[in-house]
Amino acid sequence: MTRSADSPLVPRLRPFGTTIFASMSALAARTGAINLGQGFPDTDGPVEVLEAAARAIRAGHNQYPPGRGIAPLREAIAEHQRRWYGLSYDPATQVLVTAGATEALTAAILALCDTGDEVVVLEPTYDSYTAAIALARAVPRPVRLRHPSATEPGYRLAEADLRAAITDRTRLLLINTPHNPTGHVLGPDELDAVARVAVEHDLVVITDEVYEHLLFGGRPYVPLTTLPGMAERTLQISSAGKTFSITGWKIGWVCSTPELVAAVTTAKQFLTYVNGAPFQWAVAEGLALPDERFAGLSRGMEAQHDVLLPGLVAAGMTVHPTEGTYFVTADVAPLGYDDAVDFCWRLPDLCGVVAVPSSVFYADPTGARSLVRFAFCKRPEILAEAAERLAGLRTR
Structure with a gap:
């Protein structure tokens, strides 16, 4: 019917x-x-990454990988976070491999939100965010990035706008930087504002960082989780697809505290369960490429x-x-x-x-x-x- x-x-x-x-x-x-x-x-x-996938297929890595991802990839992700950002993650308990960043985001929202909870998102908002929020029966609360103007040449997040979106039902902040679709990268003042609001309201923050290695002008990427008070409340999400131009492989990951990673794993295991076994081996090699x-x-x-x-x-x-x-x-x-x-x-x-x-x-x-x-x-x-x-x- x-x-x-x-x-x-x-x-x-x-x-x-x-x-x-x-x-x-x-x-x-x-x-x-x-x-x-x-x-x-x-x-x-990169040809090294493509060839690594072919080797993995020929080597027989074609069945279900472990639920949290193969150990070499989880170790490579943890090393990547240490090498680029000085972050320390235990690959056994603080790293989860997912079917791309989209699954990671969806699993995180499903795991952490209940009916009527509110998720603050930056607007313009990538469309999968609102769909995942709807699946969780939660409510999106958009905070519009202020458009470029004569006095402000680029997009920007205003702290006043962010604070105005917080209510007693706010559960998550979902922060996308570098930002799709605007290409804006949150600067130090904007990151500080997000951290202040998150700490003051005791909120969990999900950061979508899939474009972390595609910043222009030699600008370094600064993860929100490196700011004071943020490591214990931030879920870092990224993937190999955008960095290595392999969007069809769908290999993503989550890095956070053991408790938050365990929560996301609970939801993720009933979505795809696992994926991309040979591609996981290849991405592990890709993350080890020289700077x-x-x-x-x-x-x-x-x-x-x-x-x-x-x-x-x-x-x-x-x-x-x-x-x-x-x-x-x-x-x-x-x-x-x-x-x-x-x-x-x-x-x-x-x-x-x-x-x-x-x-x-x-x-x-x-x-x-x-x-x-x-x-x-x-x-x-x-x-x-x-x-x-x-x-x-x-x-x-």
Whole structure:
């Protein structure tokens, strides 16, 4: 028996439907347009990592791995956290391997939230966050990053806005930095503000750090958990997909206290249980690559950003600065469009490019309706062609 004449879905999941990424990728495939919508690279990652996966398959690492992940990967993750951030995690009790960061985030929210609990999220908000919150029967409380302006050239998180979102039902803060879709990296003052609020209200913080190695201008990444009072209340979540351009492998992880990791494991074991056995061996080798290889990955992504940017500017868009990730946000209002959804559906016909309307990342898109997210995690020659096509919009 269906739950309604319209859909068998339970009400809390009805708003989600097909993701905007799937819709825009289908549009790109149907029209033959250059897909700058969905954030996946069009090249493979470091050859050492790819070859390690092939070796692992041939070596017979193709059955269920241990529930928390193979020991060499958990050890490699713990060493990665020590090497880059000076953090100390016991790989036996404080590291959990997951099916990408999305599963880690979903398991954490399911494990830690009950019906009616509130989760504070930064807005614009990556769409899987609100879906996971709905699965837990919890409630999202968005805190909008303030948009770039004449006085503030970049996005920023205001402490007053964060404090205004806290209620007696707040259970979690979910902090994404480097931030998708804006490319903003929370600075020292913003991190301090999050830490102050979390400690004062005794909140658990989930940090989505999947773009930790894709910061631009040589800027170092500073995890929130390194701030005073945060180690005991922070769940660090990251993955190999974005760093190594292997998004299809879905190997992520959680690092935190033994108690918090155990809680997430309880939920995670009934989602995928385990995944990607040979890929876990390969990621362990990838995390041990020399520092220069990581720096090269970041420089390469920044160079790709610099290929696309002139096309957006030449088209007449207002381009918001990005400090990392795969993405850049542009305002298409100067082109005469006040609805980015309409603009993005028209874009393949206008110039043969696909992008994603940023308004879908807002609970209330007022003030953001004309914003568009472009992904630059593509080959330079593809980005150059896209830039040329986009530049032609000015003449239309």
